[in-house]
Amino acid sequence: MATITIARRFRGPPESANGGYFAGCVAAEVAHPVTVRLLRPPPLETPLEVQSLPDGTLAIQLGTQPIGRAQPATLSLIPRAAPAYFEAVAASRHYAGFTHHRFPDCFVCGTQRGRGDGMRIFAGPLPGGEAVAAPWVPDASLDAGDGKVRPEFMSAALDCPGFYAVSGDDRMMLLGEITVRLARRVRIGERCVVIGWPIESDGRKHTTDTAVFGEAGELCGCARAVWIEPKGA
Numbered sequence: 001m002a003t004i005t006i007a008r009r010f011r012g013p014p015e016s017a018n019g020g021y022f023a024g025c026v027a028a029e030v031a032h033p034v035t036v037r038l039l040r041p042p043p044l045e046t047p048l049e050v051q052s053l054p055d056g057t058l059a060i061q062l063g064t065q066p067i068g069r070a071q072p073a074t075l076s077l078i079p080r081a082a083p084a085y086f087e088a089v090a091a092s093r094h095y096a097g098f099t100h101h102r103f104p105d106c107f108v109c110g111t112q113r114g115r116g117d118g119m120r121i122f123a124g125p126l127p128g129g130e131a132v133a134a135p136w137v138p139d140a141s142l143d144a145g146d147g148k149v150r151p152e153f154m155s156a157a158l159d160c161p162g163f164y165a166v167s168g169d170d171r172m173m174l175l176g177e178i179t180v181r182l183a184r185r186v187r188i189g190e191r192c193v194v195i196g197w198p199i200e201s202d203g204r205k206h207t208t209d210t211a212v213f214g215e216a217g218e219l220c221g222c223a224r225a226v227w228i229e230p231k232g233a
Contacts, residue, residue: 001049001050001051002029002049002050003047003048003049003050004022004025004026004029004047004048004050004060005045005046005047005048006021006022006025006042006043006044006045006046006048007044007045008044008045009107009117010022010044010107010156011044011105011106011107012103012106012107012108013041013103013106014103014105015041015043015044016041016042016043016044017041017042017043017044018106018107018108018156018159018160019038019042019159019174019175019178020108020155020156020157020158020159020160020175020178020180020223021107021108021152021153021155021156021159022036022038022042022068023036023038023068023070023155023159023178023180024151024152024153024154024155024156024180025152026050026058026060026068026070027070027151027152027155027180028151028152029050029058029070030058030070030072032072033072033073033074033075033179033180033181034058034070034071034072034073034179035070035071035073035177035178035179036068036069036070036177036178036179037068037069037070037071037176037177038067038068038174038175038176038177039066039067039068039069040065040066040067040068041174042060042067042068043062043067046062048060048061048062048067049061049062056071056072057069057070057071058070058071073179075179075180075181075222075223075224077209077222077224079195079209079211079219079222080131080195080197080211082193082195082211082213082217082219083126083133083193083195084193085135085191085193085215087126087133088133088134088135088193088194088195089135091123091124091125091126091132091133091134092122092123092124092133092134092135093124094124094125095122095123095124095134095164096124096164096167096170097109097110097111097122097164098111098122100170102170102172105118106118106160107119107156108121108156108157108159108160109121109122109123109160109161109163109164115139116139116140116141117141119136119138119142119153119156119157120136121134121136121157121160121161121194122134123160123161123164123165123194123195123196124164126195130197130198131165131195131196131197132161132164132165132195132196132197133161133193133194133195133196134161134193134194134195135191135192135193135194136157136192136193136194136212137189137190137191137192138153138186138187138188138189138190138192139188139189140188142188143188144185147187147188148185148186148187148188149185149186149187149188150185151182151185154180154182154185154186154212154220154221155178155180155182155221155223157192157194157212157221158178158180158194158210158211158212158221158222158223158225159175159178159210159223159225161194161195161196161210162196162208162209162210162223162225162227163175163196163208163227164196165196165197165198165208165210166198166201166206166208166227167206167227171229172229172230173206173227173228173229173230174227174228174230175225175226175227175228176205176225176226176227176228177225177226178223178224178225178226179223179224179225180221180222180223181221181222181223182220182221183218183219183220183221184214184218184220184221185220186212186214186220187214190214190215191215192212192213192214192215192220193212193213194210194211194212194213195210195211195213196208196209196210196211197209197210199224204228204229204230204231205226205227205228205229206226206227206228206229207224207225207226207227208224208225208227209222209223209224209225210222210223210225211223
């Protein structure tokens with residue numbers, strides 16, 4: 001039986017995986033896009049069993065405890081236009097996480113992670129406030145061995161900007177599910193832009209879209225995510 005183990009480096013909250021990275025690791029088990037639903041925070045440094053169910057679902061388990069589910073999916077979304085790289089740099093200067101960050105050690109967006117350790121994707125508001133954007137130059141630690149970024153890191157890049165698209169006021173939210181579609185793995189050292197924007201909100205449930213663009217402005221990947229505000233948070 002296949003297993004997934006999330007190294008401590010790839011945490012989001014202190015004791016669990018970054019959701020986008022976890023989803024990317026699950027998606028790597030199949031050859032088609034999936035919607036990954038997180039049922040519990042994925043633990044770190046712990047082998048998780050990946051079970052294939054008759055209906056095509058993948059069940060990610062820790063013993064008898066369900067951690068996540070992945071189902072075959074399609075994703076059709078029209079991304080917003082990509083801002084120029086230096087427009088994303090300017091937006092990033094206003095990243096809300098510079099003022100206060102619930103998880104400053106997050107692999108993707110944590111302000112306490114150094115270059116070559118965290119991804120340091122700091123998405124701040126674009127003019128008009130309807131979307132957030134960040135520059136991203138992938139470092140060599142993300143290399144799949146062919147000069148391009150591993151798919152699970154592409155998935156991770158499409159996670160946290162969605163949070164900041166709907167939680168600029170720092171409301172507590174956790175990733176509930178995410179569907180990622182990749183068109184091209186970006187190159188190590190490529191000057192990329194990541195954006196996120198809100199789709200809808202319904203009580204404690206918020207839907208966002210994200211996209212990553214390559215140096216020439218072409219769409220390289222996109223995602224739709226559902227974020228949940230925990231009760232009593």
